[in-house]
Amino acid sequence: MTRYPEILDGLIHGSHRWLVTGAAGFIGSHLTEALLSLGQNVTGLDDLSTGHRENISAALRESGCTDGKNFTFINGSITNISVCREAVRGCEYVLHHAALASVPESMGDPVHYNNVNVSGFVNILEASHEYSVKKVVYASSSAVYGGGGA
Template sequence: MLLEKLNFSSEYIILVTGGAGFIGSNLCESLLKNGNKVICLDNFATGKRENIKPFLGNKNFTLINGDIRKLNDCETACKNADYVLHQAALGSVPRSINNPIISNEVNVSGFLNMLVAARNANVKRFVYATSSSTYGDSKSMPKVEDVIGKPLSPYAITKYVNELYADVFSKTYGIETIGLRYFNVFGRRQDPNGDYAAVIPKLTMQLMNHESPIINGDGSFSRDFTYIDNVVEMNVRALLADDKDSLNTVYNVAFGERTSLNELVELLKQYLSAYDTKIGDIQIVYGPERQGDVPHSLASIDKARKKLGYNPQYNIKSGLKAAMDWYWNNLK
């Protein structure tokens, strides 16, 4: 396992906010497998109890049913923590457009609560999830951490504000922070249901149900799709970073390859056809473009490679094969 290879000490207590969510539960699982003590803070607004059910009997796992919008809950969770992996947030550009107030309450006010609680508890390091959406209308490709544009959605604004707050807290209060700009993460436990489901699980379930997958736009928009195990690796490397020059900054978390939505659907059909040959004949349906969507996204991961030793093991094809196997065996 990655944590064993990186020799992460199990003597520390790690708080994972949003630990019952897609990314959070994968982080909890990886940390627990290597003997670490984990505190999970979640209010189950988007997280799912089934994601953490296997951990409930583990003596090293503590669940706190709480809300990051409540400072008391944040302080309770941080009280014994050495490190924080802050994943709790309301994702989705469309959700933020439909309800910018709730997105701001969770993603900005909740984030600030967590920073304050971590500072008050003398947490060693605060590693947090930010987003590729912070690049906004920047035309530069690939995306490099210090070149961003204007945000294109309320969600993007909230994530950029997170980065600004973390920078101020590191300079003002001395708390170590690392921001991880996730690029279109996918993999096991990602929810395929609901109005704001991410594109890969949503398309996967449509194909598994023999429904024509619906693509927003003409399918030419592209993304740097990032498998969950690459994200787990990056979080662990952020915990382990010991060079001061690698702290109090942000990193892209991606594979560094671009895939169009049309190419994505063809790969999904190819891999799912191994389980059901009828899926290969399903036709694509094209709909209107989504408001606030960035046309193309491709990350430079040079900074993460150089400063943190990041070496992602899963490209889009190997990641999709693993993800399709999980979806077919768990949700079919």
């Protein structure tokens, strides 16, 4: 973070509302922790299909946000546009990390993976557009040649 002093300075001096999808997952929970540590207001959206509540507890604990004052958790799926609207409403920034990440499992159930990873992503974009979110950032896959063992 020290490589981006202007961004860090902006976060320290102003609180913004963020939606982190996949907040109970690996990347989402660490982003949640970092944002809460900087005094930001975070909504976490996750259906807990592969993520863990313990990741969220750890993010709250490590960021010192033990009263949960700046954090709201929504247990729901990005495949439901109503859930996406509820989560996005009032947020300025969306960090989209909700996904099914197992390449081998996607081969066995491509329709479900497409529903979550593609249609769910479109739902998040649609809701973000409706509520005039300033920026949506999402994670792509690991690498062009990677992913076989993911």
